[in-house]
Amino acid sequence: MTNTIVLRIADFLKDIPPFSFLTVDEQIEIAQSVKVEYADVDEDIFLIDEAIKPVFYLVKEGAIGLYSDDDQLSDECDEGDIFGLRALIRQNIYKLSARAIEETILYSIPAEVYDSIISKNTEATKFIIQNLANNLIKVTEEKFLYPTVKEAIIEDESTAKYSKNPITCSEETSVEAAAQIMTVKRVGSIIVVHDNKPIGIITDKDLRTKIATGKYSIQEKVIKIMSVPVICYPESITVAEAQIAMLKNKITHLCITKDGTDQSDVVGLLSEHDIILIRENNPSVLIKEIKRSFSVEELINIRQKTSQLIQRYLQQNVSIVFITKVVSEINEALTNRAINLAIKDLKSNPPVPFAWIALGSQGRKEQVLLTDQDNAIVFKDHEDNESVRSYFLSLAKKVTHTLHEIGFEYCPADMMASNKSWCLSFSEWKEKYRKWIQIPTEKNIMHCTIFFDFQTIYGDERLGSQLMEFIHQNIEKSPIFLKFLGKNALQNPAPLGFFRQFLVEQSGEHKDHFDIKARAMMSFVDAARILCLDQQLDAKNTLERIDQLRKKEPQNAEVYDHCYEAFQMLLLFRTRQGFEGKDSGRYINLAKLTKVEKLGLKDAFKAQRELQILLQTRFQLSNFM
Amino acid sequence: MGIFKKKTYPKEWETYAEHFSDKITNFSEIRFVIFDTETTGLDVSNDRILSIGAIGITDKNIILNDVYECFVSQEKYSRETVEIHGIRKSCEDKISEEKAIVQFLDYIKNAVLVGHHIDFDIAMINAGLHRLGFPSLKNTSLDTGNLHLKTFQEFPRQQHFSLDDLSHSYHIPMHDRHNSSGDAYITAQLFIKILKKLEKNNPLSISLLKRSARRTGLL
Numbered sequence: 001m002t003n004t005i006v007l008r009i010a011d012f013l014k015d016i017p018p019f020s021f022l023t024v025d026e027q028i029e030i031a032q033s034v035k036v037e038y039a040d041v042d043e044d045i046f047l048i049d050e051a052i053k054p055v056f057y058l059v060k061e062g063a064i065g066l067y068s069d070d071d072q073l074s075d076e077c078d079e080g081d082i083f084g085l086r087a088l089i090r091q092n093i094y095k096l097s098a099r100a101i102e103e104t105i106l107y108s109i110p111a112e113v114y115d116s117i118i119s120k121n122t123e124a125t126k127f128i129i130q131n132l133a134n135n136l137i138k139v140t141e142e143k144f145l146y147p148t149v150k151e152a153i154i155e156d157e158s159t160a161k162y163s164k165n166p167i168t169c170s171e172e173t174s175v176e177a178a179a180q181i182m183t184v185k186r187v188g189s190i191i192v193v194h195d196n197k198p199i200g201i202i203t204d205k206d207l208r209t210k211i212a213t214g215k216y217s218i219q220e221k222v223i224k225i226m227s228v229p230v231i232c233y234p235e236s237i238t239v240a241e242a243q244i245a246m247l248k249n250k251i252t253h254l255c256i257t258k259d260g261t262d263q264s265d266v267v268g269l270l271s272e273h274d275i276i277l278i279r280e281n282n283p284s285v286l287i288k289e290i291k292r293s294f295s296v297e298e299l300i301n302i303r304q305k306t307s308q309l310i311q312r313y314l315q316q317n318v319s320i321v322f323i324t325k326v327v328s329e330i331n332e333a334l335t336n337r338a339i340n341l342a343i344k345d346l347k348s349n350p351p352v353p354f355a356w357i358a359l360g361s362q363g364r365k366e367q368v369l370l371t372d373q374d375n376a377i378v379f380k381d382h383e384d385n386e387s388v389r390s391y392f393l394s395l396a397k398k399v400t401h402t403l404h405e406i407g408f409e410y411c412p413a414d415m416m417a418s419n420k421s422w423c424l425s426f427s428e429w430k431e432k433y434r435k436w437i438q439i440p441t442e443k444n445i446m447h448c449t450i451f452f453d454f455q456t457i458y459g460d461e462r463l464g465s466q467l468m469e470f471i472h473q474n475i476e477k478s479p480i481f482l483k484f485l486g487k488n489a490l491q492n493p494a495p496l497g498f499f500r501q502f503l504v505e506q507s508g509e510h511k512d513h514f515d516i517k518a519r520a521m522m523s524f525v526d527a528a529r530i531l532c533l534d535q536q537l538d539a540k541n542t543l544e545r546i547d548q549l550r551k552k553e554p555q556n557a558e559v560y561d562h563c564y565e566a567f568q569m570l571l572l573f574r575t576r577q578g579f580e581g582k583d584s585g586r587y588i589n590l591a592k593l594t595k596v597e598k599l600g601l602k603d604a605f606k607a608q609r610e611l612q613i614l615l616q617t618r619f620q621l622s623n624f625m
Numbered sequence: 626m627g628i629f630k631k632k633t634y635p636k637e638w639e640t641y642a643e644h645f646s647d648k649i650t651n652f653s654e655i656r657f658v659i660f661d662t663e664t665t666g667l668d669v670s671n672d673r674i675l676s677i678g679a680i681g682i683t684d685k686n687i688i689l690n691d692v693y694e695c696f697v698s699q700e701k702y703s704r705e706t707v708e709i710h711g712i713r714k715s716c717e718d719k720i721s722e723e724k725a726i727v728q729f730l731d732y733i734k735n736a737v738l739v740g741h742h743i744d745f746d747i748a749m750i751n752a753g754l755h756r757l758g759f760p761s762l763k764n765t766s767l768d769t770g771n772l773h774l775k776t777f778q779e780f781p782r783q784q785h786f787s788l789d790d791l792s793h794s795y796h797i798p799m800h801d802r803h804n805s806s807g808d809a810y811i812t813a814q815l816f817i818k819i820l821k822k823l824e825k826n827n828p829l830s831i832s833l834l835k836r837s838a839r840r841t842g843l844l
Contacts, residue, residue, distance in 0.1 A: 035689065
């Protein structure tokens, strides 16, 4: 009979990778070999450069900090985290010191256990190797977010899939024989080749127009009726290129050759049918449907199809960057259509040029799930701004209503173009922005975080870009402003002690849940915005902003790379959560997270902190106020 | 039994007693066995041991391959205690009291015994030994209740602390409470935490730990 305490420890091990990959008997065997140690606050477990002990550690309770030689906290281990294994496997000295941050219970596990049990299990070893590479995000993506790593299927950009074994015949073949081959092989075309180089093509259409009409006898050689020249492309042709080529040449088949000319060997055939298969229920088809729709019902239907498309993408592990792009395009088209329909409905054209502006997450093109609508209108100044405004207000009322019907709920804070505070002329907007930048009260800063991320969805784009120019000029005039914005961005410190301290919501509907948007994602969004404003970079999308910053500041490339990965992961995590829970995906139930998910989130929080430190240093925020 | 005549005991006892010839002076090498018994009641002469749970500590580490656990079968059976401990009479894997006592001796050897209000547990083991015609345990014993009192600078008004009280104030999670192994494990954690506290003021030694709490005070 196994000891109660041993079973208790084995029970703890069973949920913790790499032990989770082992059998129950192996878990019990490991539990039996465990030594339980206690560490007081500030007690050292091992020191940097010390000879390694023949054990590695698993944190049962409390927290252990791993410190570099300048005593900088480089990692924090809490419940379920393993440390000291890297040195053990590499058989060298400790590269970091381990010290208890709080009272901690540790399980020290002898090295023999690693050799005799863990290293013999493939899954467990794989997990450890990935961990040792100190690239938790990889583990997360492969094990949880990308169960099987696949190339993203980006339709337009992807190379078109063509038939690899094209049906060919020689120039000597009779039309009758060629038609028989086509029938047997069930294809609509046959390439006529000379020395495996394409000299012509026969399609069903040629048989219909040239043979069935009696123009030529079926005994004729194919060379008499074939279409020339054959349009050839190289293997690298993309779906978009193929479509254009077919339209331009008014043909339905493209011949794929080695170098893309008719002077090289035939390697395949791409038909219009192949393209249709790729295109079915895809973003561009949906966007076309939106443009052709005339009722709200049709738009609702398209938005539902979009949801299905996203879900399919998620299953296919298409990159979240691509997914957000597609969703933004579709949402933009929906809004556009809603505006067009509203203008028709009003039976009078806009009195002055205007721009419909998306704000917040839609402005950043980061909307994946249906969220609230945040929008505004900017119109060209007129001598009677009030009467112009009343037109745009009634327009906005119709548009926001349609968007609401489609599934974009009304903004609870009424930040919508239908609110007269956000339906302003160009000069009125300039005045608003000037005020916000010059008087950085808490409320004004809050407005900045929403109204600085804008995107012209409909109308005169110059209005939007001129406003942005104006914002840049004003920020330059009051450098203190970015400090205030920076301070605001640091409001939510990276929740590093997350799984131990449970930085969850204290009250309300989402009590005991972690708000991934407010506590993690907004930090990246806010920091990227400020850093870009400071560097005068125009990107609006957070990932694009990080990418631009990376190019602008190569000295910080490492931090930005980490943030890019982390934000992608958070975005994908939230999207998946949202689809699973059929909600905004914002609130995470900690109890339901797997250890691997926790590791991924934890790595993202580390990136968050690195970014916050960068922000703090850049704007000297530690001494600010 | 005559005092002048050296009595001979069964071989199991002699093997156990032999361990006491080696004296260990280095504190970090001393083996502690933290143990707890569950019994049919509190009357040492009439009640019986239901189970023993024990766990070894060396150098302030709980050693998971140094554990002992047994459930004892018996005739005497008190309904009330069963309600607390949940040990049913029909429980499988039970062994006789004799076997349990002999196994326990073989397990503890010359370890320093530690328990919460350990005097009672030792008295229960001793009663079992006596029924087999063995003498009392030879081991040094430490009471975590007393050790806790030694952590105070001034002698506290409250002098009796239950295991629940101490688990609470030392932040020890209470899993498997009222199961002898579970209680032994909780007591083991408590013991290490107390040692760490005491060691801040004095180098640890058995004589320091044995000294009555009343005499520590400001000395």
